[in-house]
Amino acid sequence: MSHPSAPDPELLVAIERYVKATTHGRGRYLRLLTAGIARAEDxxxxxxxxxxxxxxxxxxxxxxxLESHWRPRLAAAWLIGVDRRESFRGLIGELLLESRYVYAGRGYCFALARLGTEEDARLLTAYLDRYLRRPDLVYDQYWAISALLHIDGRTGSTHTERFLVPGGLWDQWSGGQYEPVVPSCFMDELCAVVAAASETGH
Structure with missing residues (x-):
């Protein structure tokens, strides 16, 4: 008779420190999930x-x-983005395209936005090319388009243009949900507050 394997002690320690870390009684992953860092009083x-x-x-x-479930993946992706760990770019892109776990993709999109290079834009574009063609799936399309807009704004590139033309893939996808919605640049604000905190040595 087989028995379930014991939890990885390294994983448990990492989750306690980096995923469940609390501020004012709220777990970190919950704050990252809702992007509730830009305007919060604390x-x-x-x-x-x-x-x-x-x-x-x-x-x-x-x-x-990143080998665990959505909460650790979400927190890890944010930490990668905050510290701009470029060595994780390829893996983040693969995990985003795979979209195996709900919510984790939000962290992947933030990480790619923070890295902010042409390669990161390519990875976001690949995701949007696949998932904007699926109006039946509401995954992380809003986060991905905002991340790509952020990179376009920083680098002067125009990757989002073909997605946002009237009647294009964005309209087809968002219209398949409710009604076409203009993509938000909320990723600009998230990256700005993180950049300011990093630069001031917080």
């Missing part, structure tokens, strides 16, 4: 802890979290 201590952990977490710990 933004400063939350960002201070996030930046510190992003600098201190090891690549091994990040890898362990």
């Amino acid at each position: 933004r400063e201590p939350f960002l201070r802890a996030l930046v510190t952990d992003a600098r201190e977490i090891t690549d091994r710990e990040l890898g362990i979290l």
